[in-house]
Amino acid sequence: MNWTDERVELLKKLWSDGLSASQIAAELGGVTRNAVIGKVHRLGLSGRAKALAPSAPRPRKPRPASNGAVHARPMVHGNTALAPVIRPVIEPEPEEIPDPVANVIPMADRCTILDLTEFTCRWPVGEPGKADFFYCGSRTKTGLPYCAYHSRIAYQPVQNRDRRRAAR
DNA sequence: CCCTGATTCGC
DNA sequence: GCGAATCAGG
Numbered sequence: 001m002n003w004t005d006e007r008v009e010l011l012k013k014l015w016s017d018g019l020s021a022s023q024i025a026a027e028l029g030g031v032t033r034n035a036v037i038g039k040v041h042r043l044g045l046s047g048r049a050k051a052l053a054p055s056a057p058r059p060r061k062p063r064p065a066s067n068g069a070v071h072a073r074p075m076v077h078g079n080t081a082l083a084p085v086i087r088p089v090i091e092p093e094p095e096e097i098p099d100p101v102a103n104v105i106p107m108a109d110r111c112t113i114l115d116l117t118e119f120t121c122r123w124p125v126g127e128p129g130k131a132d133f134f135y136c137g138s139r140t141k142t143g144l145p146y147c148a149y150h151s152r153i154a155y156q157p158v159q160n161r162d163r164r165r166a167a168r
Numbered sequence: 169c170c171c172t173g174a175t176t177c178g179c
Numbered sequence: 180g181c182g183a184a185t186c187a188g189g
Contacts, residue, residue: 003181020172035182037173042180046174 001030003039015040026133027112111137121147123154 001007007028014024021040022033040046109121111134116122121136122145138147146154 022171032182033173034184037175038180038182041174 001028008039008043011036011039012043012045015045023133109137111135121145121150123147123150 003011010028011024014027015021015036019027020033021036025031025033025036028036111120116135116137119140121138121140123136124133125136126133136147136150138149140146141148141151144151
């Protein structure tokens with residue numbers, strides 16, 4: 001791989017965006033982080049704005065509290081004993097965890113951070129900075145950052161999610 | 169040990 | 180100019 005104008009420009013953009021050298025190397029492909037750092041220095045853009053993505057930026061998962069009953073107990077002045085207690089009815093259903101095997105992201109859909117638009121799924125696959133890292137890129141559910149499949153994962157109830165962490 | 173960027177130096 | 184090896188640091 002050689003440093004074409006295109007790749008240099010991409011390097012400049014990602015570097016100024018605060019991505020780490022290894023992340024950039026993964027996006028570019030065919031180069032190591034050392035190569036990226038070396039190039040950055042040769043280009044003379046060593047210093048840069050504060051890193052916006054210091055380590056592993058994962059997508060924000062919206063709180064499951066978007067139902068109208070968040071403020072279940074309205075502020076009441078006076079006799080609190082008689083205050084109405086509105087019990088939230090919304091019991092988050094024990095949603096099924098999607099079958100990972102069923103999630104096959106077509107190679108054609110996979111994209112880098114630069115390819116993302118409001119209509120491409122922003123779900124990251126793999127570890128950011130690693131060579132096989134990419135974004136889902138599938139068509140999003142309208143108005144959502146993720147495709148139908150990853151929306152189901154992102155909006156899962158909390159208790160279903162944090163089940164891994166026994167490794168190492 | 170994972171990661172980060174910085175520097176060196178043979179190619 | 181390039182980038183692997185190495186270094187210093189978190």
